[in-house]
Amino acid sequence: MSQTVDRALSILPLLARGPADLGTVAAELDVHKSTALRLLRTLHEHGLVHRQRDQRYRLGARLFTLAQEAVANLDVREVAHAHLMALNESCGHTVHLAVYEEREVLYIDKVESRYPVRMYSRVGKPVPITVAAVAKLLLADLPEAERRALAERLDYPQYTPRSTPDAAAFLRELATVREQGWATDLGGHEESINCVGAPIKGPDGRVVAAMSVSAPNVVVSAEELLTLLPHVRRTADAISREYAGTTPPKEAATG
């Protein structure tokens, strides 16, 4: 809505692809060099971009600090962390915590597997939204209209033969998930990786986050992993209760 700011912010994802010099930035924004310069300078003053010795621009450290503070505001994460650690202690597998925001699902915490074979993922990375167990849990709770609209607009990449094929199938899956109160991803993203997840609910009953346990076939079979379901659900419920306790009753905080 604000042209200047819009242009300035467009520089960030551009630099996320790697360092760039002034000319490149100006060309990509389709503005004059002097314009790009002033925008970059402003970003620089705020620490969002950094100028390296060869004069090219990179994303800056302040982004780190901000992201850090952003996550600090997500109270669920604080509450959940200890529970996730405990779950990891007892089962040994990778544990994830994720939230939904602005048509994206992303991991906000992770406890690494104690097994040598680990799943690749990273806190802050968007989650494959059509297949991940945590994504299903979070989307299943969206208001009907929003859920339907989102499902229609998504891409359905066929990571594996078991990936969700299309919007219709996805919506059916979400209905099931909402009804049963838990979700799985059985090789829908990576052929050999399975996940079981459960929702974390706020005091108003709405899903504020989702957690899952993931393990590769080579460590435990899908059936064995499913035996962890009660444990996962108990953990999620425990987090929900503690979260309800710490959250000011009226505050409808997302995360």
Added chain:
Amino acid sequence: MSQTVDRALSILPLLARGPADLGTVAAELDVHKSTALRLLRTLHEHGLVHRQRDQRYRLGARLFTLAQEAVANLDVREVAHAHLMALNESCGHTVHLAVYEEREVLYIDKVESRYPVRMYSRVGKPVPITVAAVAKLLLADLPEAERRALAERLDYPQYTPRSTPDAAAFLRELATVREQGWATDLGGHEESINCVGAPIKGPDGRVVAAMSVSAPNVVVSAEELLTLLPHVRRTADAISREYAGTTPPKEAATG
């Protein structure tokens, strides 16, 4: 330099302190509500701020993604990680990796101690710049003029009696560090915590990052920790060599 962008970006640190509504933001920026609205909308479209259910604004998830991608561009981190893990495996203590950028030093990687008593720190958090071993290493390598100017401008908080007292002492310390090629922090930040660190150098010999091992007194004494120095230096040198190998010879990348 660009008023509009400047104002828009000022919103981010403001929201980092916690969610805020439109009126608050407008008041803090000292602009009209409608102006604040348009800025917030633009930030929103780019995913940098998120609107929660109570209509208040929070920092958004895209910040995470960007920070994530920013760090992915720091090649030192990629190279260093395995070495840091190995060092942690062998000694068990907390291992940190840090870089200098825009008058700040910050942790970009960390391997947690295997001992129950752990040092508090967080990736992305600014480092106490006048006392931390990694900060000394990074600042010691700055060009004379910049180093001196920075030292004069810093605050010297007395965390403990052994904290660096003033600019003169700090500059002397940096000279020593530069000469000996390693640094310590013996209770200068937290009374009971000691660190030993060594620099990681780029192909041109300049310090691109610094690493350190930290442990509380209750686990090992300062003397014991110092016996790890050769090990730490060997690790830092190994990273330097590998980094020199992977870095295009001409690229003067900061991180």
Added chain:
DNA sequence: AGTCGCGTTGCATGTACTGCAACGGTCGTT
């Protein structure tokens, strides 16, 4: 030494940002 490329600066033009005032919805109150 000369030329090319890139970042930088000052300035005139006009665009798009600003603040105002009025509207509409929601919540809390009487």
Added chain:
DNA sequence: AACGACCGTTGCAGTACATGCAACGCGACT
């Protein structure tokens, strides 16, 4: 249930401010 207060939102006129141009300075490469 009706009223009032509050907050977010919209359209608009004026003008501050962002834009692009052209010229300069600097360093690298030939």
